[in-house]
Amino acid sequence: MNLxxxxxxxxxxxDPAANVAFYTRVLGLRLIKRTVNFDDPSTYHLYFADTVGxxxxxxxxxxxxxxxxxxxxxxxxxxxxxxxxxxxxxxWRARLAAHQVAFTEExxxxxxxxxFTDPDGLGLELVATAEADARAPHAHPEIPxxxxxxxxxxxxxxxxxxxxxxxxLIERMGGREVLRDAAVGRVRLALGAGGPGAxxxxxxxxxxxxxxPGLGTVHHIAFRVADDDAELAARAEWLAAGLQVSPQMDxxxxxxxxxxxxxxxxxxxxxxxxxxxxxxxxxSLGATLKLPAQYERHRAEITAALPPLPV
Ligand code: ZN
Numbered sequence: 001m002n003l004x005x006x007x008x009x010x011x012x013x014x015d016p017a018a019n020v021a022f023y024t025r026v027l028g029l030r031l032i033k034r035t036v037n038f039d040d041p042s043t044y045h046l047y048f049a050d051t052v053g054x055x056x057x058x059x060x061x062x063x064x065x066x067x068x069x070x071x072x073x074x075x076x077x078x079x080x081x082x083x084x085x086x087x088x089x090x091x092w093r094a095r096l097a098a099h100q101v102a103f104t105e106e107x108x109x110x111x112x113x114x115x116f117t118d119p120d121g122l123g124l125e126l127v128a129t130a131e132a133d134a135r136a137p138h139a140h141p142e143i144p145x146x147x148x149x150x151x152x153x154x155x156x157x158x159x160x161x162x163x164x165x166x167x168x169l170i171e172r173m174g175g176r177e178v179l180r181d182a183a184v185g186r187v188r189l190a191l192g193a194g195g196p197g198a199x200x201x202x203x204x205x206x207x208x209x210x211x212x213p214g215l216g217t218v219h220h221i222a223f224r225v226a227d228d229d230a231e232l233a234a235r236a237e238w239l240a241a242g243l244q245v246s247p248q249m250d251x252x253x254x255x256x257x258x259x260x261x262x263x264x265x266x267x268x269x270x271x272x273x274x275x276x277x278x279x280x281x282x283x284s285l286g287a288t289l290k291l292p293a294q295y296e297r298h299r300a301e302i303t304a305a306l307p308p309l310p311v
Contacts, residue, residue, distance in 0.1 A: 001173045001234045003191045004224040005198030006152045007270040008058035011218045018119045023048040026099045028140035031286040051138045053276035055224045056197040057151035070214025075264030077218035079156035081125035083196035088147035089128035121216030127153040133196040154199035162202040164262035172241045222268035
């Protein structure tokens with residue numbers, strides 16, 4: 001399977017306004033796409049990313065106002081990590097503190113990792129790494145470019161026993177083990193060429209609680225392929241591995257297939273094409289509500305029902 005790394009992570013949030021404020025004002029990401037949940041057009045589906053929506057920088061949310069928070073635990077993607085420069089860590093300590101975002105700090109494979117949550121409790125991390133990462137962060141007036149979020153570093157999947165997930169990633173999805181910390185039960189797999197944006201960490205939590213879906217939990221993680229041909233080849237590989245795989249679906253900005261991995265996390269494979277500029281210019285990404293064709297004739301009612309956003 002020719003995976004190029006992570007494509008996007010999709011999680012669940014409650015209040016869209018608080019969510020937008022946190023990701024754009026505190027973390028300095030760009031709201032690059034304002035659309036609706038294709039299965040429930042009365043709610044937003046919002047995408048945050050770098051300036052152009054580069055695959056591997058994209059965090060998206062579904063909004064289920066009034067629903068309970070989930071519980072972090074096994075069978076879940078429990079950590080979504082961005083790559084920052086090693087010398088940016090002091091800046092982010094100060095910035096998170098200034099915004100009253102409580103964080104903890106740990107050393108992971110030699111990198112300093114700041115861990116915190118978003119307003120709904122989603123587990124987020126900044127990995128301050130010396131590893132080369134040429135990706136450019138979105139420009140933000142309060143965040144020097146050298147300190148910005150450069151796209152994802154990794155995702156952490158927590159499992160009571162990661163063996164079957166590990167086998168799927170290594171034997172069927174082109175993953176390879178690159179680092180292991182037996183003391184904490186963490187194994188890092190690299191996809192494709194590896195590097196920040198192409199890591200999946202498997203964390204063994206044999207005695208921890210089982211995760212429960214809800215606000216502040218990850219809905220699915222998506223891996224990158226270049227195009228439809230690579231996606232259909234990946235689909236055949238998943239089927240050969242015995243997974244229940246969806247048909248290929250058109251998500252307007254990419255084409256997707258889905259399968260639940262043996263440990264319970266929903267995996268997606270998404271194409272780099274056509275990309276987020278397919279329905280609006282890069283300069284104005286996210287400025288207006290974009291609707292799939294089937295909802296366009298209901299635009300007025302849909303727009304009236306959606307809450308305003310602080311952008
Ligand atoms: Zn997705």
